[in-house]
Amino acid sequence: MAYRYFATPKRKFIVADTPGHIQYTRNMVTGASTANLAIILIDARKGMLEQTHRHSFIASLLRIPHAIVCVNKMDLVDYSEDVYNKIVADFKAFASKLEINDIQFIPISALKGDNVVNKSEHMDWYQGSTMMYHLETVHISSDYNHIDCRFPIQSVIRPHTIDNQDFRGFAGRIDGGVFKPGDRVKTLPSGFVSTIKTIELNGEQIAEAFAPMSVTMTLQDEIDTSRGDMIVRENNVPEIGQDLEVLVTWMSSSPLQARTKVVIKHTTNECMAMVKELKYKVDINTLHRLQDIDTLGMNDIGRISLRTSKPLFYDVYKKNRQTGSLIIIDEQTNETIGAGMII
Amino acid sequence: MSNYVINHLRELESEAIFVIREIAAQFENPVLLFSGGKDSILLTHLAKKAFYPAKIPFPLIHVDTGHNFPETIAFRDALVEKLGVQLIVGSVQEAIDTGRVREETGADASRNALQIVSLLDTLEAHKVDAAMGGARRDEEKARAKERFFSHRDEFGQWDPKNQRPELWNLFNGRKNYGEHFRVFPISNWTELDVWEYIKLENIDLPMLYFSHKRDCVVRDRVILANSEYIKLKPGEKVVNMTIRYRTCGDMPITGAVESEADNLTKIIEEIASTRATERGGRADDKRAETAMEDRKKQGYF
Numbered sequence: 169m170a171y172r173y174f175a176t177p178k179r180k181f182i183v184a185d186t187p188g189h190i191q192y193t194r195n196m197v198t199g200a201s202t203a204n205l206a207i208i209l210i211d212a213r214k215g216m217l218e219q220t221h222r223h224s225f226i227a228s229l230l231r232i233p234h235a236i237v238c239v240n241k242m243d244l245v246d247y248s249e250d251v252y253n254k255i256v257a258d259f260k261a262f263a264s265k266l267e268i269n270d271i272q273f274i275p276i277s278a279l280k281g282d283n284v285v286n287k288s289e290h291m292d293w294y295q296g297s298t299m300m301y302h303l304e305t306v307h308i309s310s311d312y313n314h315i316d317c318r319f320p321i322q323s324v325i326r327p328h329t330i331d332n333q334d335f336r337g338f339a340g341r342i343d344g345g346v347f348k349p350g351d352r353v354k355t356l357p358s359g360f361v362s363t364i365k366t367i368e369l370n371g372e373q374i375a376e377a378f379a380p381m382s383v384t385m386t387l388q389d390e391i392d393t394s395r396g397d398m399i400v401r402e403n404n405v406p407e408i409g410q411d412l413e414v415l416v417t418w419m420s421s422s423p424l425q426a427r428t429k430v431v432i433k434h435t436t437n438e439c440m441a442m443v444k445e446l447k448y449k450v451d452i453n454t455l456h457r458l459q460d461i462d463t464l465g466m467n468d469i470g471r472i473s474l475r476t477s478k479p480l481f482y483d484v485y486k487k488n489r490q491t492g493s494l495i496i497i498d499e500q501t502n503e504t505i506g507a508g509m510i511i
Numbered sequence: 512m513s514n515y516v517i518n519h520l521r522e523l524e525s526e527a528i529f530v531i532r533e534i535a536a537q538f539e540n541p542v543l544l545f546s547g548g549k550d551s552i553l554l555t556h557l558a559k560k561a562f563y564p565a566k567i568p569f570p571l572i573h574v575d576t577g578h579n580f581p582e583t584i585a586f587r588d589a590l591v592e593k594l595g596v597q598l599i600v601g602s603v604q605e606a607i608d609t610g611r612v613r614e615e616t617g618a619d620a621s622r623n624a625l626q627i628v629s630l631l632d633t634l635e636a637h638k639v640d641a642a643m644g645g646a647r648r649d650e651e652k653a654r655a656k657e658r659f660f661s662h663r664d665e666f667g668q669w670d671p672k673n674q675r676p677e678l679w680n681l682f683n684g685r686k687n688y689g690e691h692f693r694v695f696p697i698s699n700w701t702e703l704d705v706w707e708y709i710k711l712e713n714i715d716l717p718m719l720y721f722s723h724k725r726d727c728v729v730r731d732r733v734i735l736a737n738s739e740y741i742k743l744k745p746g747e748k749v750v751n752m753t754i755r756y757r758t759c760g761d762m763p764i765t766g767a768v769e770s771e772a773d774n775l776t777k778i779i780e781e782i783a784s785t786r787a788t789e790r791g792g793r794a795d796d797k798r799a800e801t802a803m804e805d806r807k808k809q810g811y812f
């Protein structure tokens with residue numbers, strides 16, 4: 169997977185270019201995990217392929233908030249409206265089984281430039297916007313959860329200098345909600361309640377902090393808190409528990425079996441976990457569930473149950489892509505072997 | 512009510528600070544590789560912000576080739592003094608003097624390959640388990656696939672086929688004995704982002720980056736500063752030119768560009784209107800198409 173960068177006067181773009189073949193499922197999942205928008209390319213001559221199903225399923229599974237379905241190579245089908253309409257209808261029928269909230273369809277020729285940056289002169293029948301116009305204007309401010317306050321602590325800043333004898337700042341990146349000085353907050357797992365004294369960065373005060381800002385927070389009371397703890401609102405706490413149901417993409421060449429012991433990374437927390445059960449595997453071409461499985465192989469996507477060695481503070485992935493995700497690490501090799509979404 | 516968006520420079524800043532804080536938390540002996548160039552100056556600035564009001568909790572390592580611009584060294588020393596951070600210097604000259612490495616000869620001699628040895632020696636001597644650098648993915652093709660956390664085996668080598676997938680903001684820095692990581696907090700920044708942020712934050716840079724007059728030698732269309740480290744070839748002559756640098760490596764190999772841009776606004780305008788990548792002017796990258804990939808595998812930044 170290669171990253172590419174470009175900018176227009178309106179926006180800056182980072183493109184994660186992922187190959188489409190099934191053996192690259194894990195690359196697609198990786199690229200999708202941080203994306204605001206997916207561009208799914210369909211060859212107008214070929215229509216919906218197995219690989220289109222896969223791309224759409226991954227976009228939906230990873231909850232990429234927006235998708236553009238580009239029907240490409242329109243130059244090779246005489247810019248035919250019928251061909252385009254048929255593909256759009258096929259896609260919609262398939263996508264009704266998925267959860268992609270915002271889908272835009274655009275007929276393009278990437279080679280000739282039709283509807284990429286400039287409106288095509290060959291497709292008067294298409295009234296919608298060009299791909300670039302859509303990319304520049306798609307509304308992404310609600311891609312993060314701004315309701316449920318979640319602040320996982322990365323580290324505690326204690327300068328121990330004369331000027332800052334009592335300074336005790338919690339460093340981290342906001343994963344959800346809006347925090348303000350004066351807010352009543354609770355720290356997990358201790359359950360202590362306090363009030364936010366300051367939110368700052370480099371000594372500059374911040375009036376409102378929200379995802380994905382990195383900040384340093386101080387509290388009114390001296391509370392013993394460290395990396396892996398989480399600051400939340402008093403009346404809006406995440407799930408707290410050791411038994412997780414997870415949709416996992418398997419990324420290792422050695423298959424996953426039940427009763428395997430693994431390491432989990434979730435927010436700024438790390439712990440051991442036991443894979444209790446493999447529940448089913450999804451056929452990502454048909455979306456059918458295969459029950460009674462013994463293993464999950466490389467690039468398989470399936471549902472598992474995990475028991476963690478200590479309680480985690482989490483939300484379901486649907487509610488928050490940060491507090492709802494985890495990675496699975498091989499205890500022996502230290503390789504990242506799985507990507508999990510909590511359901 | 513605000514609409515809860517931050518602009519892309521603040522988002523890049525926030526991502527880099529998150530990564531820098533992860534390095535400090537996940538590793539025992541992290542360091543910041545300070546090359547003296549604008550990217551590592553930016554990285555140092557971000558590290559300061561990440562831990563303020565505490566001081567940067569890890570040392571800076573500078574591999575001094577002995578061919579650095581004097582401006583770079585003066586700038587480095589002033590910065591370290593101001594931030595109250597520890598500086599470790601790895602010396603290529605010392606490695607040559609003690610016979611650890613042998614100097615290249617000839618007009619195009621470069622100390623770049625020797626730098627790798629000194630760097631790895633210094634990292635080993637200080638038991639460094641994470642070395643963060645200011646490399647960016649947009650610099651060139653070999654870096655487009657690079658991870659934030661780049662795993663190196665016990666020989667300091669990079670295996671492009673054996674890198675860990677990075678999902679969400681979960682970075683896996685677990686390692687076996689003897690292995691270490693290179694970490695690139697500003698992976699997602701472009702050259703333009705770097706300059707715009709430097710302007711936004713008013714970050715001090717060495718004067719080399721701004722237009723000035725200098726005695727130069729033009730070799731293979733690369734503009735090199737005339738210095739005691741450069742041997743003139745037959746037919747070459749010294750010309751006084753108005754130039755600036757887009758990157759600051761070693762004096763004998765870092766190419767300058769002719770430019771009148773003497774402030775940040777003009778530099779940003781100049782970059783926005785050019786397409787040549789900044790490393791295009793570095794003589795050592797021109798030696799081989801895959802120079803960067805080769806050097807990375809051996810443990811270069």
Ligand SMILES: Nc1nc2c(ncn2[C@@H]2O[C@H](COP(=O)(O)OP(=O)(O)O)[C@@H](O)[C@H]2O)c(=O)[nH]1
Pocket residue numbers: 240241242243244276277278279280
């Ligand atoms: N005629 C035509 N050819 C195209 C168009 N878009 C891409 N191609 C060609 O399709 C081939 C495959 O393109 P590539 O970007 O490598 O596809 P990938 O395998 O999906 O990454 C190349 O030869 C392109 O020139 C298009 O809109 N029209």
Ligand SMILES: [Mg+2]
Pocket residue numbers: 185186187
């Ligand atoms: Mg491709």
